[in-house]
Amino acid sequence: MKRLIIAAITALITSSAMAEEVTIRFGYPGIGLDNRQYSQGDATSYARAREFIEKEFAADKDVKIEWTFFRGAGPALNESIAASQLDFFLLGDLPAIVGRSRGLEHKFVFATGRHQPIYLAVPADSTIQSINDVKGKKVALFKGTNLQLATDRVLSTHGLKEKDVRFINLDTNAAVPALTSGNVDAVFGGPEYLALAKKGIVKIVYTTKGDDPTLGRNSSYLVTTAFEQAHPDITQRVVTTFVKAAAFASDPANKDEVFDGWSLSGFPKETFEADIEGDTLANRLNPLIDDFVVARYKEQAARAKAYGLIKTDVDVDGWFEPKYLQQALKDLKLETYWSSFKVDGEIETAGVLDKKQTN
Missing domain, CATH: 3.40.190.10 (Periplasmic binding protein-like II)
Incomplete structure (x- = not known):
């Protein structure tokens, strides 16, 4: 009898452990040269290059990490979301809006790219x-x-x-x-x-550099509603890890290291130097969900409908879920690190990095 009880307890423990196994599936709408599984231009691609996420969960033996890079960019990534094959992913504003208009359920957890030049x-x-x-x-x-x-x-x-x-x-x-x-x-x-x-x-x-500050491209980082609701603790750790990467990459002292990481995509560092000329990484990689970001997404949603790219109105306000970002900023003591921007692209509250570079 004792052996049966021990066997039952062991089976229960094993079953419970198996139930807790989680694979976090990350998607990226782009791919490096020659199909390299890396990209460039944002904090999450730098985090991928230096395995920030893998290191964060290294001690969690029941957590596995998967990355998928899509040659077909946003449209191809949306298909994967629809098939429930991804949990976290970067998307540009249009494909994210198109996906939301078609019933894909995800939450906007932080900004990944602002003022990306065309x-x-x-x-x-x-x-x-x-x-x-x-x-x-x-x-x-x-x-x-x-x-x-x-x-x-x-x-x-x-x-x-x-x-x-x-x-x-x-x-x-x-x-x-x-x-x-x-x-x-x-x-x-x-x-x-x-x-x-x-x-x-x-x-x-x-x-678009030097032109109207509301021009250029914007992108976001999203998590499926299903994953976020099932694993709020993991969601927080992922967001905090990426915000930590954004903070490191935004610091001018780390520019060369960031470009080295991005160069794993196959693009030369000179490309990143030329792209950032006249701008700052702090401006590009700012994760805040401020008035500027909200306005750009509302504007793009309206344009997408006007151009016939979507058929219905998209609720932008209900899309944003800033609590994970806010907690990350608090835990990392970064509440005043980045500047917040007004609708028109002008600085509303200058952050530490912008103050350093203007003094």
Whole structure:
């Protein structure tokens, strides 16, 4: 009898332990060169490069970590969310809004990218010199990503509409050879074109840097509602770990180390140097959910519906879940580390990093 009781208790303990096993599945809407399982440009990609998450849960033998990088960017990542294959993920504003409009249930836990510049690249011998010159031209653009609506807004501020341009839907891997071979006249994209410009293969004739501060792209970090409700403790640890990575990466003293981490994606450090010129990592990697971030998402949701990209209104206010970010900032003593911004992109309350760089 005693043996039976011991066996039953052992089985119960084993069953309980098995029930507590958790695999945290992270998704990223991009991939490094040559299919490298790394990316660049935000704090979570730096955390991935230096295994911040893996180290946080190293002592938790029942917790496993999985990363998936998507060549198809936001649209492909949304498909994986719909199939319940991810728990945490980065998304640009448009694909996140599209997913929410289609019933995907997730929470916006912190900002991952602000003021991410858009670049207009053209062949080295092109006569295109400005935004206005793309009218009637064949231009590559990765549609369905946060680049699409952001580019439309750039055009509108310069007196153009999407229909004024002959857009060709190409992802980055296809757009680069299309541009260099002359199959398209120009391409709107990110810092991946800066290395080509330095080599003289293409020219950058416009960037949102220095233009209206509400231009550019924004992205967010999200957790599925199901995971957040089932594992609030793990959710907090994940958010705190990423905020810690953002704090480290935002410090100018750590810039070289951050760029080294991002270079695991295959992009050279010179690309990141050129991209951040005239800006700061603190500005780009600021995780706060302030008036600026809320306004950008409301604006993009309205634009997405106006352009027919979504059919219903999206409740933006009910989407944000700032409690994990606020707890992380408190625990890490970072409440005043980053600046908070007004709707128009002007600083509302200067953070420690911005004060240091202006003094």
